[in-house]
Amino acid sequence: MSGTATPTPRRQATATLVRSTVVVAAIRGIDIGLSFLVSVLLANRFGTSGQLDAFFLARRTTVGFADAIRKLVGHIVMPSVVSKIDRGEHLSIHGLPRRVYVFVALFGLLTLVGTLVPSALVSAFAPGFAGERHDLTARMMAIMMPLLPVAVIGSLLVAVLQANRRYWLSEGTNIVQRAILVFVLAVAIPPLGIIAGAWTMLVSGIVGTAILFVGAWPIVRRRPESLLESQSGDDSEDGSQVGAQTGTGVSPAAALGGGVAAAIVLNAYFQACSLLDFAVASTTPAGGVAALEYGARLVSLVPGLLMSSLNTVLQPELVRAMQHPDPAEASKGLARFQRIAFFAQMPVSIGMMIGAQLMVTILFGHGAFDAHSIALATGTTAGYAAAAIFLAPMGAITLAIYADPRAPSLRNLLVIAIGGLAIRALMLAFAAPAYGAVGIAWAAAVSTLAAFALAQFVATRRFREFDMIIQLVDFARTALCGAVAAAGAYALWIFAPAPETTIARLLLLIAIGGVVVSLYIGAAILLHVPELAKARAILGGVAARKFKRRAA
Numbered sequence: 001m002s003g004t005a006t007p008t009p010r011r012q013a014t015a016t017l018v019r020s021t022v023v024v025a026a027i028r029g030i031d032i033g034l035s036f037l038v039s040v041l042l043a044n045r046f047g048t049s050g051q052l053d054a055f056f057l058a059r060r061t062t063v064g065f066a067d068a069i070r071k072l073v074g075h076i077v078m079p080s081v082v083s084k085i086d087r088g089e090h091l092s093i094h095g096l097p098r099r100v101y102v103f104v105a106l107f108g109l110l111t112l113v114g115t116l117v118p119s120a121l122v123s124a125f126a127p128g129f130a131g132e133r134h135d136l137t138a139r140m141m142a143i144m145m146p147l148l149p150v151a152v153i154g155s156l157l158v159a160v161l162q163a164n165r166r167y168w169l170s171e172g173t174n175i176v177q178r179a180i181l182v183f184v185l186a187v188a189i190p191p192l193g194i195i196a197g198a199w200t201m202l203v204s205g206i207v208g209t210a211i212l213f214v215g216a217w218p219i220v221r222r223r224p225e226s227l228l229e230s231q232s233g234d235d236s237e238d239g240s241q242v243g244a245q246t247g248t249g250v251s252p253a254a255a256l257g258g259g260v261a262a263a264i265v266l267n268a269y270f271q272a273c274s275l276l277d278f279a280v281a282s283t284t285p286a287g288g289v290a291a292l293e294y295g296a297r298l299v300s301l302v303p304g305l306l307m308s309s310l311n312t313v314l315q316p317e318l319v320r321a322m323q324h325p326d327p328a329e330a331s332k333g334l335a336r337f338q339r340i341a342f343f344a345q346m347p348v349s350i351g352m353m354i355g356a357q358l359m360v361t362i363l364f365g366h367g368a369f370d371a372h373s374i375a376l377a378t379g380t381t382a383g384y385a386a387a388a389i390f391l392a393p394m395g396a397i398t399l400a401i402y403a404d405p406r407a408p409s410l411r412n413l414l415v416i417a418i419g420g421l422a423i424r425a426l427m428l429a430f431a432a433p434a435y436g437a438v439g440i441a442w443a444a445a446v447s448t449l450a451a452f453a454l455a456q457f458v459a460t461r462r463f464r465e466f467d468m469i470i471q472l473v474d475f476a477r478t479a480l481c482g483a484v485a486a487a488g489a490y491a492l493w494i495f496a497p498a499p500e501t502t503i504a505r506l507l508l509l510i511a512i513g514g515v516v517v518s519l520y521i522g523a524a525i526l527l528h529v530p531e532l533a534k535a536r537a538i539l540g541g542v543a544a545r546k547f548k549r550r551a552a
Contacts, residue, residue: 027172032301034178036363039297041185042197043364043373053286054133055194056293058140060278061125062114063201066151068271114145125275128283140198147205154205157212173211177204262410266402269417273424273447277440280432287376288437295380295441298359299352299388318396322403331465334400339474341392343529346482351516352385354489358509362502376437383441389482390445390452397455401462412458420451474530481523485516 042052114121118138122129129137184200281288321333352359357378365374398416401409424447431439460468489512499505524532 027175031174031178034175034182035297036301037182038178038185039294040363041182043294043369044366051136051194052293053282053289054129054136055140055197056289057122057126057129057278057282058137058144058198059201060274060293061121062141062144062147063205064271064274066147066205068267108149111145111148114148115142118142118145125279126282126289127279128281133286136194140195143195143198144202146202150205150209154209154212157209157216160216161212173208173215176211177208180204180207262402262408262413265410265413265417266398269398269413269420272417272421273444276421276424276428277444280428281437281440284432284436284440287373288440291373291376291437292380292440294360294364294377295382295384295437298356298363298377298381299384301352301359318399319403322400323405327406327463328465330404331463331467334396334459334463335466335471337400338393338396338471339478339530341396342389342475343478343524343532345389345392346478347485347516347520349385349389350482350486350520351489351513352388353382354486354493354516355509355512356381356385358499358505358512362505362509379438380441383438383443383445386442386445387448390448394448394452394455397452397459401459404462407462412462415458416451416455419454420447423447423450423454477527477529478524481520481527481529484523485520488519489515 042055118141119134121141122134122137126134126137181197181200181204184196278289278292281292318333318337321337322330324330324333357374360374360377360381364377398413401412401416424444427443427447428440431443435442456468456471460466492512492515493508496508496511499508521532
């Protein structure tokens with residue numbers, strides 16, 4: 001009998017989750033580093049000018065839509081892919097549902113329309129643009145429109161790779177695309193102009209999808225004849241696996257998730273919020289759209305990196321948790337993933353809010369990026385960083401509702417989407433005229449908090465076993481830890497000598513981050529936050545295993 005304790009399945013799952021998140025975060029860290037090199041190059045050349053307004057708006061309405069398409073197709077396909085893998089079934093490109101071909105045709109038609117009449121789309125998505133800004137946006141939008149059908153194909157390949165936990169390939173492709181853009185911006189933008197950036201984004205998107213296809217081909221290349229032969233001898237075994245996996249009351253058909261309409265609502269809501277922000281920003285003075293884009297990009301540096309990495313790993317795991325045959329266990333899975341997202345997001349967003357001015361000045365505060373541009377980007381960065389705190393746990397709720405096979409999800413998601421958009425429009429109508437681009441970002445933060453509260457209410461009505469009282473207590477403890485960390489970091493920001501050089505700003509930014517992390521962890525230890533205890537147990541187990549290997 002071995003004296004070594006066997007890790008529990010839940011602890012093993014948590015350890016796997018942490019390892020996968022670290023891998024994804026490392027890959028995305030490189031990608032975001034290249035992304036910020038792109039932003040720095042653009043800021044040096046254009047500041048917050050009308051040309052950059054046009055480029056970012058065109059990018060939001062093409063590449064932004066492409067990202068939404070990837071998430072949409074991923075939400076539709078992921079439950080089916082995860083279910084097949086967990087039952088031991090083979091994946092094949094020949095077994096794609098017909099609706100996928102409908103998606104490709106639909107977005108191919110939309111690409112044709114956008115390429116032929118881009119001016120109408122600019123009028124719809126940027127009502128405040130006129131003259132040169134309008135025409136330049138229309139030209140770049142027409143160039144980047146083919147990214148929409150390309151995104152459908154790429155998202156199918158990413159879903160297969162992520163469900164097989166091949167994150168290095170599904171995420172690493174972005175690095176190649178970003179490197180191509182960095183090279184062109186560094187070499188060709190001065191002589192060729194901003195239009196070259198649009199062409200480069202189109203080419204890099206096609207190259208990235210080709211890489212994904214090569215990587216996923218060994219998984220999905222099997223033809224139907226070989227599938228029938230390989231599965232004919234395993235019917236009884238597969239049947240038992242299906243029963244064990246789905247359990248009583250959850251059929252394999254039902255385990256595929258919430259359907260196309262629900263997935264469209266789920267992804268259209270988040271995309272509509274972003275487009276609404278930028279449409280309102282187009283009515284502000286020149287530079288408002290660029291400032292909003294810089295704020296969103298800065299938030300993607302650390303808070304966005306963490307949230308996107310968690311979402312990449314959590315999506316298939318949360319789908320598995322929601323398909324558990326016991327509703328109580330499924331509700332516990334939702335609560336667990338939601339707490340993880342909230343606890344992990346809080347300190348990074350706080351550090352980002354307090355250090356926003358330092359980050360903006362260090363990264364963009366040179367060339368054409370003047371003091372006015374710095375002030376605008378600082379305000380938008382702080383606002384979007386605050387919104388990220390509530391966006392992370394809210395995303396867990398909406399995905400859990402969609403993946404829950406026990407009841408239709410469309411009605412619940414419609415309530416969240418319609419309510420959230422109404423709140424956001426109301427807040428933007430109040431804040432944008434008075435405070436411009438900065439007001440838009442902070443209106444997004446307040447409306448995200450309200451939408452999160454609405455989603456939480458919907459979750460308690462749908463998941464009867466979801467213990468809201470315990471969840472609120474955990475949220476309150478995490479928020480208190482965040483308040484302690486914010487107070488300490490803000491005191492350092494106020495009382496520290498004003499930095500005059502880039503090195504001094506960088507050192508102060510590092511010090512603020514260190515204060516936030518140390519005070520946050522210290523408060524979490526004193527308040528016995530469960531997520532920290534789990535992290536300590538995982539790290540302790542890893543250290544113990546390494547020590548035993550060395551001793552052996």
